[in-house]
Amino acid sequence: MHRIINCLTTQHDWRFMLLAAVVCAGGIATAITLVGLGRSAAPKARRLYSTAGALVLALSIWATHFIAMVGYDPGFAVRYTPAATLFSLVIAVIGLSACVALNRGGVDRSRRIIGAVTGASSVAAMHFVGLAAVTFEGARFVYHPVIVALSVVVSLGFAVLTGLPAQSASRWRLPLVTGFALMSVCSLHFGSMAALDIVPDPSVVLTGGMGETGLLFWLATGVAVIIAMAAFVVGVASWSRNNALAQIREAVDAMPDGLAFFDADERLMVWNARYAEVNPEIAAALTVGMSFEKIIRIGVAAGRYTEAFGNEEAWIAERLAARKALSCTLEQHVEDDRWLRVQDRRTAAGGMVTVCNDITDLKRDSRALAEARDAAEAANRAKSEFLANMSHEIRTPLNGVIGLTQALARTEMTPDQTEMLELIQSSGHTLQTLLSDILDLARVESGRMEIASEPFDLARAVREAAQLYAAGAAEKGLSFFVDIEPEAAAWVRGDVVRVKQVLTNLVSNAVKFTDQGFVSLTACRGRRPDGSAMLRFTVEDTGVGFDAEARDRLFTRFEQADGTITRRFGGTGLGLAICRQLAEMMGGDLDCESEPGGGSAFILTLPLIEAQEPAALVEAQPDAEDFEPHRIRVLLADDHPTNRRVVELILAPAAVDMTSVEDGAQAVAAYRDGGYDLVLMDMQMPVMDGLTATREIRLHETVMGLNRTPIVMLTANALAEHVAAGQAAGADRHLAKPFNAAELLELVCDLGEQQRALAA
Missing domain, CATH: 3.40.50.2300 (Response regulator)
Known part of the structure; x- marks a missing residue:
């Protein structure tokens, strides 16, 4: 240890040591900054930044070594071999370029340590090659190997420490890495210099080489390059920051919403032009450092906030209390019947970002939509009331017509009277069917149609639906078939009334549009594409049929295959539209296949939900004699x-x-x-x-x-x-x-x- 102290205090000029330390620290910090800028730059610029960083790092450490050598006083005349001196610089550039390459980009800690050890090793090589370039008049160097090895190990240890701090935006990373790197260089240089002994050797004669003046010129050039690079880094960083701030400012001013930033003490720091536009009462008074409370008090005094009328202080206190939360969004009704949405968001440093949106148009649109919705609901209620009243008013006289004809049918009448009575009954039933279709359509449209889910005997429901029109088919001389596959003759869960309604409508149409041939209704099980079980009902006939164009509009309300004035068949054009909607409400579908003159086939598919047959209800019947x-x-x-x-x-x-x-x-x-x-x-x-x-x-x-x-x-x-x-x-x-x-x-x-x- 006394050798190192003696080397620093008696053999080196402290002014040169201080200069060497400043050059080393400044160069290392500049190189780290350049490499850091390269990580966020474009690929081509990244390579440029990395190359400049490696060059500055090599120059600064090389200059540190020789500045310290100039400050070293061995007591003999000193000369420097130019080739060896230049070669030491080449070694530093190559080794430290490898160090920068290993540390470039987002690398893990182990790679950073490897890069640091590689750089420290190249610095050691540069140092000893540089010492080999030094010659004395009548003397030579003698090393103490233990001290040299110890200085190299300590240098490598400090180099390893430079790779430990994570590559993040932490403010402590740059000074830490710079300090560890400086200690690595200084421990290597001064430790190895302390391991030197200079012994006289008359055989050593200085015949050439470069003196301290020439070396100082080289060093001045290197330091100038480092200073230039440092200035470049500072200039680029300042330009980038100012350019980024200008771009941010331009973007903030171009925002369609008003934006203002307040510091942790609720003082206004930055705002854009839109913020002043949506708050015209304070536009002229806005200044940096203005408190938020003063801003809203100006607005209250100007009568801007309609909600604050007659309750100004309480409203201000409530607004200030809401602003203390991490985030707050509120809608303010201001003068001229305008609305603002104000959003406050707290920053990590305690400041507040306020965004103001003019939502007057949205409020007007919302009010118009609400009025339209209320009008539609009122119209829907009026329609429902109208349908209910019309149903009552039509059904009441219709009940008289149908009821009286049924009562009259039980009396004795002439054949002509019987025929006229049958025509009246037929017309009454037609009118009843029309009324039911219209009411069903109204219920479906209003969403009041409910689908039941109850167990029922599928086979019985199909037969009952078909048999209603068996007599009509027989009167026309048609063959009438009902085929229920054994697998479908089971108890299922669903709405039996709606199933029968769809089937009776389809069978009724088939009988009505068929003059000769047959009408059939089949029921079977099947599978959907997703593998789930379904029921498939098919109503086929050999009737008039229809083409593809008619098929496309057949399930549209008030549409029929034949809509001309000469059409042969009556009807409202509602039945199939209602049937398809009912099928969809039951989770199924209704489709058809047909061709003109070739008959038709209507296919109803419904989900199959099997159910258990209910236990038979046995009611005690009283004896007739009782x-x-x-x-x-x-x-x-x-x-x-x-x-x-x-x-x-x-x-x-x-x-x-x-x-x-x-x-x-x-x-x-x-x-x-x-x-x-x-x-x-x-x-x-x-x-x-x-x-x-x-x-x-x-x-x-x-x-x-x-x-x-x-x-x-x-x-x-x-x-x-x-x-x-x-x-x-x-x-x-x-x-x-x-x-x-x-x-x-x-x-x-x-x-x-x-x-x-x-x-x-």
Whole structure:
């Protein structure tokens, strides 16, 4: 250790040592900065930065070595061999270029350490080659190997430390790496210089070489290059920073939204022109360092914020409190009926970025959309009310027509009268079908059509749907087939009513459009492309058929294959459109294949959901001898005299004693006066409607402890919501007008007998 101290204090001029340290540290820092700039530069510029960094690093360490040598005083005349001196510089350039190459880019720590050791090794080689370039008059060097080895090991240790700090944006990386590199160079140089002994040798004579003046010229040139490079780095960094700031400023000014930046003390630092535009009341007052509270107080004083009228201080306090959060978004209603969306975002350093958007157009559009939505909903409600009223008003007289024809059909008539009666009945049923189609379409469009999921016997449902038109097919001389594969004759889960509705429509069309040949309905199982099970129903006929153009519009509402004035077949053009929508609502599809004159095939596919057959419900039936023939007491409430007369005529042949009233209030009074087996209640009546009357009857039963009397809503209100309203009021059944005479008779007899059985 005393050799090193002696070398530093007595054999070296401290001014040259200080200069060497400054040159070394400055060159290393400049080289690291150049390499760092190269990592973020384009590929060509990256190579340029790396080359410049390697050259500066080599020059700075080489200059450090020889500046320290100039400050070394051995007591003898010194000369420097130019070739060896220049060769030492070449060694430094090559080795440190390899070091930079290994550290270029985003490399891991092990590669950085290898690069550092490679650089330190080249510096050691440069150092000893440089010492070999030094000659003395009448003297020579003698090394102490242990001290030399120790200095090399220490130098390599400091070099390894330069590779440890991660290549990140940390502010401590540059000084740490520079310090470790400086210690590596200094420990190598001064450690090895301390290991030298100069012994006299008269045989050594200086015959040539370069003196200290020439070496200083070389060193000055190297230092000038380093200074130039350092200046270049500082200039490039400053230009890049200013250019980046200018670009950022230009981008901020070009933003369509107002932007302002406040520091951690809520003082305004930067804003763009748009920020001043959306806040015109403060545009002239905006200055750097202005507080946010002052900005909003100016706006409040100018009457800008409509929400703050009459409550200014509380509004300001609330706005300042909301701004303390990490992020805040609010909408402000300002003067001139304009709206601003203000977004505050806290930065990592505690500052605040405020973005203002003028959303007046969005608010107006939103208000217009809301008004349009409300108008559409009002129109939809009006349409629904209109359809409900029209349904009631049409079904009421239609019930009279159909009911009276059914009652008249049971009387004696001439053949001509019978024919005319059949025509009336046919027209009535056609009108009823049309009305049902229109109401179904309205329910589908409004989204009120609900699909049930209940177990049902598929084979039975298919046969029932087909048999409705078997007689019609026979009258036309058509062969009529129903084929249900054994695999499809099972209990499944779904909406049996809607399935039968689609199938009856398809079979009805097939019979209607076929004059000769056959009509068939088949049901089978199948598989979808995804492998799931499905049901496939096919209705085929040998009818008129249709072409591809007609097929494309066949499932469109109010469209038919033949829409001309001379068309042979009637219909509304609604049936197939409704059927396809029902199929899709049930998770299936409806399609068709046909050609003109070659018949048609309509294919309905539905998902197959198997179900267990319900356990048989066995009801105890009373013995006939326990009950003698009796008459059923029926209370009928209906405000329409024709409908009351229709019901009276239909029930006249049955063992029924009927009491008729005109409104719900009379029905409640009549029910309280005497016991009835059954109540037939219209829904829409004056004084008291049927729903209110039903609730009053149920309340009377509860208070008096009476048995529950069956109530049937016998009404022209046939929509799904009407059925649900009747059930909610306490009705047991719902029979829509126009109804079938046989259906009414069966209903009255069944419910009447059940009530008598319960009473017994």
